[in-house]
Amino acid sequence: xxxxxxxxxxxxxxxxxxxxxxxxxxxxxxxxxxxxxxxxxxxxxxxxxxxxxxxxxxxxxxxxxxxxxxxxxxxxxxxxxxxxxxxxxxxxxxxxxxxxxxxxxxxxxxxxxxxxxxxxxxxxxxxxxxxxxxxxxxxxxxxxxxxxxxxxxxxxxxxxxxxxxxxxxxxxxxxxxxxxxxxxxxxxxxx
Numbered sequence: 001x002x003x004x005x006x007x008x009x010x011x012x013x014x015x016x017x018x019x020x021x022x023x024x025x026x027x028x029x030x031x032x033x034x035x036x037x038x039x040x041x042x043x044x045x046x047x048x049x050x051x052x053x054x055x056x057x058x059x060x061x062x063x064x065x066x067x068x069x070x071x072x073x074x075x076x077x078x079x080x081x082x083x084x085x086x087x088x089x090x091x092x093x094x095x096x097x098x099x100x101x102x103x104x105x106x107x108x109x110x111x112x113x114x115x116x117x118x119x120x121x122x123x124x125x126x127x128x129x130x131x132x133x134x135x136x137x138x139x140x141x142x143x144x145x146x147x148x149x150x151x152x153x154x155x156x157x158x159x160x161x162x163x164x165x166x167x168x169x170x171x172x173x174x175x176x177x178x179x180x181x182x183x184x185x186x187x188x189x190x191x
Contacts, residue, residue, distance in 0.1 A: 007045070026129050031066045037046070040176060051177075051191050054083070058062060061189070074114075080123055101133065105170060105172070106171075106173040107138075107145065107161065107162070107163055107171055107172070107173045107174070107175055108112075108161055109176075110135065110137045110141070110171075110175050111131065111135050111137075111138060111142075111175050112135060112137075113134035113135050113163065114133065114175065114177045116130050116134075116159065116177055116179035117179065117180070118179070118181075118182060119179055119180065119182070120181035121156070121158050121182075122149055122179070124147045124149065124183045126144060126148060127149065127159050127179075128145075128147060131161070131177075135143065141167075141171065144163055144164050144167040144171055145161055145162070145163060145164065146161070146162055146163070147159055147160065147161050148160040148162075151181055154181075155182070156180065157168055157178070157179050157181035158174050158176055158177070158178055158179075159176070159177045159179060160174060160175070161174065161176075161177070162174040162175070165189055
């Protein structure tokens, strides 16, 4: 019986030892599980922190884009305002031009220097050239004017300048200019 008791005590010690080992192994397993879970939780936390960082960066980019859009809208608004001002100015100038064209202009106001001097062989082209040289205002409307030349006597002539009937500038009136005329043929006949 002693031997059985001893065997029993040895078996109990062995069981106790095995239980301790079992408990220790269980604790080790739980510790490992806990460490693995802890590591997994830390990995998840790191991922979450990275996501938060990315989200904040994205929010910053969105804020910058919204600010740029706001600036662009303001710029577009100011440009639209400038365009409106320019369009109004164009309309005003167009109205001014139309008003100027709708008024009739007396050619007496355009031909201010009526001094032709003495003209040898007075022809229309020569008189026009002298008139234009003396009156810059009629340079661009030469085609809208007509000229008639009358030689009164051997030394005096009259140039009658008037507007053509169909002119787009509504020119009207008539200018008479007296000038000295010399006929070169008569002078050569005298010599």
